[in-house]
Amino acid sequence: MQFWALIVDSLRESLDRKIFWILVGLTLLITLSMLGVGFDGEEVTLFFGMWSTESDRFNPLSDIGRANLVGFVVYLLANTMMGWIGVTLMIIATAGAFPAFTERGALDVVLAKPINRARLFLYKYFATMVFVVLQGTLFFVLTFLVMWLRWGVWAPGYLLSIVFLVLLFSYLYCVSVLVAVKTRSAVAAILLTLLAWVLFALIHQAPNVFETFPELKKRRTVYAAARVLSWIPPKTGDFVYLAASWSQAGTSIDSFPYFDLDAVTDLERARQVEEQELAKNQFYSIGSSLLFEIVVVLLAMWTFARKDY
Amino acid sequence: MVGITEMTNWAVDLIDVHKTYGKTIHALRGVNIQVGRGEIFGLLGPNGAGKTTLVKIMMTVVRPTHALGTLLGRPMGHRGKLARTGYLPEDHRFPGYLTGAQLLDYYAALGKVPRSRRKANAARLLDRVGMSEWATTRIDKYSKGMLQRLGIAQALMNDPELIVLDEPTDGLDPVGRRDVRELLLELKSAGKTVFLNSHLLSELEMICDRVAILVDGLVARQGTLNELTEETVEYRIAFSGDAGVIQEKVEALGVSLGANVITVSGHDTGKVNAMIDLLRAAGLSIESVQPHRFSLEDILVQVLADQSATPVARPMHP
Structure with missing residues (x-):
């Protein structure tokens, strides 16, 4: 009953935020744009048939065409719209949730209810993610339906992207919440979370720098330290690889989508393959990221539970 | 620390509640309050x-530094x-x-x-x-x-x-x-x-x-x-005439004399009667004798004036 009350409250809070509706608008715009794209054999039509061109790369009747279409949606639309723009907007939209919740005078009534603080914290933490679940579900279900019903590409694994998006968001949201319970400042939560996101990506990519420059790799201790360090932060960059990997699952689409193969250098391709391999090791990617999240959430929960309001 | 205390019939039974912020700010220094x-x-x-702070401690919003007591009979x-x-x-x-x-x-x-x-x-x-x-x-x-x-x-x-x-x-x-x-x-x-x-x-x-x-x-x-308010009742005796003729005698009895008003503190009816006798003997006309009970505001002001506030003992029964 208490968890449900917090979920309903978070839902109402989400619907009250302008950013929620901006994201819904962007999702609908993308869906409409996708609807405007059609395929007829090797002919691709854009803007509901107003413009057409021939291309065998996106022929949904071929395996490579379907792979490229899914790749286009996952790598370009989902990763950009949800993975970058969406998550950034979601961080901004949800950063105020805990500062508002823990505001003097706001939390008093809630803390006086028959619920212990640790549970209250966790309930609120998960309830706030209703924002992301709603946005993710809307985006991925609508784009899935367009791929299936308009383009004829059946990729049910693509819907798992909702889970990966929520995971990606949660890796960052835990940082936002920790900052929020410590400072009660939404601005601090946003800035430090975005900074953490950049740091996670840099640390995660650090070993690749050694791969790119073999002379650096000779410094074995530094290289080893960079590799060990890269295990710690959440693997925020893996979202797109996990989404792509699962979008192909259970279908005849089994090729890694390179819709711009000519432009991919050997080195770039090697890096992509490595990342793809990493993404395939989903236990490592998700497990280590969740471990990081659990530690940060426990720290935030402890801070929340020990504080006087 | 909130410990389990004896189960009582008080609705609120706060015993020795302390709250210290940091090491120096003592917000509560051993509060005992009982509510039937x-x-x-x-x-x-x-x-x-x-x-x-005390209310917030009761409602678990603030954590006490030390507290015993019950709400509705439970810790x-x-x-x-x-x-x-x-x-x-x-x-x-x-x-x-x-x-x-x-x-x-x-x-x-x-x-x-x-x-x-x-x-x-x-x-x-x-x-x-x-x-x-x-x-x-x-x-x-x-x-x-x-x-x-x-x-x-x-x-x-x-x-x-x-x-x-x-x-x-x-x-x-x-x-x-x-x-x-x-x-x-x-x-x-x-x-x-x-x-x-x-x-x-x-x-x-x-x-x-x-x-x-x-x-x-x-x-x-x-x-x-x-x-x-019982301890803080006073009697005010208003009279007309020259107050100067009784001033010395009134002050000698430790009673306050204002502008044609004698104020006798406490429930001292003997002293009130003595003042009435004094006024009559001096040939002054008594206009009124009124008991005056202090308001909460009067009591609060009196308490604040008395800087030596000491903890109040806990009543034994509701």
């Missing part, structure tokens, strides 16, 4: 006395008893995106009130606090007085045995304050216990059965209004 079931209890004191923080307690904090802030009815439902759900009771209680209480017409209006459109009325309604959503109200009439106009007083008396007649923290002494005086005066983190006085 079914009474309206008032907590008063100057700003910074620790009243709100403070007992979840089952918190479910039977209603609370209105001072300077509350409610989410502006909710409507009045949604807010009541939300807080009641957090208080584990079954859904079937929530809707009926919300409608009844909104009506009781005069907010029915605003039930579906967003809270960010409410005035301060309306927020206060809504806050009182939310404190009653779980049909509590104990109601803890921190400045409940804050922001209310005189009519609103009278409504709240009537509501509190209704609650009392229904057998509820009301713990009231207010700086409006005249209001406490009108409705409280017992009060405690908190000064500098300690209970300076505690008791029924009669008990507190």
Whole structure:
């Protein structure tokens, strides 16, 4: 009953935020744009048939065409719209949730209810993610339906992207919440979370720098330290690889989508393959990221539970 | 530390409550307060006395440095008893995106009130606090007085045995304050216990059965209004004529003489009669003899003047 009350409250809070509706608008715009794209054999039509061109790369009747279409949606639309723009907007939209919740005078009534603080914290933490679940579900279900019903590409694994998006968001949201319970400042939560996101990506990519420059790799201790360090932060960059990997699952689409193969250098391709391999090791990617999240959430929960309001 | 103490029949039994912020700020220095079931209890004191801190400790919002005691017969923080307690904090802030009815439902759900009771209680209480017409209006459109009325309604959503109200009439106009007083008396007649923290002494005086005066983190006085005012009664004897003829004799008896008014402190009727005899012997005309009972405000001022506030012993029985 208490968890449900917090979920309903978070839902109402989400619907009250302008950013929620901006994201819904962007999702609908993308869906409409996708609807405007059609395929007829090797002919691709854009803007509901107003413009057409021939291309065998996106022929949904071929395996490579379907792979490229899914790749286009996952790598370009989902990763950009949800993975970058969406998550950034979601961080901004949800950063105020805990500062508002823990505001003097706001939390008093809630803390006086028959619920212990640790549970209250966790309930609120998960309830706030209703924002992301709603946005993710809307985006991925609508784009899935367009791929299936308009383009004829059946990729049910693509819907798992909702889970990966929520995971990606949660890796960052835990940082936002920790900052929020410590400072009660939404601005601090946003800035430090975005900074953490950049740091996670840099640390995660650090070993690749050694791969790119073999002379650096000779410094074995530094290289080893960079590799060990890269295990710690959440693997925020893996979202797109996990989404792509699962979008192909259970279908005849089994090729890694390179819709711009000519432009991919050997080195770039090697890096992509490595990342793809990493993404395939989903236990490592998700497990280590969740471990990081659990530690940060426990720290935030402890801070929340020990504080006087 | 909140420890398990003896189970008592007090609705509120606070024993040796301490709260220290950092190492130097002693907000509470061993507070003992007892509130009987079914009474309206008032907590008063100057700003910074620790009243709100004490209320927050009772409601588990603030963690005490040390505290023993019970609420509704169970240790403070007992979840089952918190479910039977209603609370209105001072300077509350409610989410502006909710409507009045949604807010009541939300807080009641957090208080584990079954859904079937929530809707009926919300409608009844909104009506009781005069907010029915605003039930579906967003809270960010409410005035301060309306927020206060809504806050009182939310404190009653779980049909509590104990109601803890921190400045409940804050922001209310005189009519609103009278409504709240009537509501509190209704609650009392229904057998509820009301713990009231207010700086409006005249209001406490009108409705409280017992009060405690908190000064500098300690209970300076505690008791029924009669008990507190009994010691502080005085008699005022007004007369006409030349006061100079009795001045020496009056002052020799340790009685205060003002502009044609003699003030005899305490319940000393012997001294009153002696003053009357003195006035008659001097041929002065007595115009009135009036007993004057101190108000809470007088008592508070007196307590504040007495810097040597000492802890009050805990009564043995409710």
